[in-house]
Amino acid sequence: MDIETRVRRRRTGGDERGLIDLEAFSPVAHVPEPSSRGPTLERLLDHLDPALDGRLPPNAYVHGPFGAGKTAVVQALFDHLGSLSTEQGGAFHTTTRASTAPVPSFVTVDARTADSEFGFYQAVLDGFVSDAVPEHGVGTSELRERVHDQLSAATVGVVVAVDHVGEPGSLSADRLVELFASLPSTVAWLAVGRDPPAEVSLTEYTARSIRIDRYGRQALVDVLTTRADDGTARRVLAYDHARRIAEWADGNAHHALSAAFVAADRARADDRPAVSEADVTAAIRAVPRQSVSLGRVLALPENKRRVLASVAALDPEERTSVSATTEAVVADPTVELSASTVRRFLYELAEVGVLERVQMETTGKGRPPSRVEVRFPVTVFRRLTDRQ
């Protein structure tokens, strides 16, 4: 596969002046041909191979550490395979490829947003049929029946990939097993998560587990330079800088891209065509080591993201306790929530790791408060939300 030439990139404007295209480094944008993941793609494709003959592949579990490219690979693969699909909503569509066997449908569900029973059925059905699927007003049990009926009618079958299984705030593996049990036998699934298979009960129902290892240093450098190559002679990110970021990121593509993003943002703000050494230094410092995935942050409901943006803008002195943080956030006119909701949000966000509560030394009176820390790259978060 020719990666370099097939990487397409969504342009977001501003490039007329020759500014750096930040989107290139977005850690949540996944390109159609993820670089350096060839062997992994092959293994997944091997597993899904029966589908190309019109048969359902067995269930499987794909696992690997944060930033290994699980989402990128699975998404790319399912997008490709989905375009081959010949059936939708149980009805055959004309296929552009002559004399090929009917192929199953391929549906991807993100357990971060489809985090309830209702949400799961909603997402599965939405990925399968082209008609709009209700988000309210219909009961969960009715939706379940609808999904069951629709998927049963699929003559070849449906392969459902569920990404981000078992993350805090997502559907748990146990829950997912129950949900899949309510789907007809025309469905095969591919669960994707970070936990090793031995720790995931869901693997009792899978034929195999497919491991995706973290990126090697050179592979990560390739990811960065491929993304940095904007198709002209201009190189936004010099090789040495990419190498330094890759070294720091230690195999985590999310962190590497976040750092590259921050560095590029600095260069762009200064109207420079390329990232400097100082940009890289600052960027590395700006991306927290224990950062949670920005995908998870961006998947949060609007109001929680507002609260996060507000928290991120506070001075450290305003974040010395949950109560103080609550007060400061409520004072922010962009947040229109009551204090008690903001407080609850803060605790909930800490629960899923997007924020972190750090115990303060005891003050003598009452239970000691917790300082509130942000656990994601704020600059990237801001830029990505500003555009929406």
Place this chain on the structure above:
DNA sequence: GATCCACGGGAATACACGGATG
């Protein structure tokens, strides 16, 4: 009219400390 879910509010519980009690 029915449904899901986000909000808001408040009750219940946990924790830390100093002082009282056995």
Place this chain on the structure above:
DNA sequence: CATCCGTGTATTCCCGTGGATC
């Protein structure tokens, strides 16, 4: 000394209400 109690704060838990949608 060990334990209990009261006070003050932090944290968790739960449930009713109402908006948006079908």
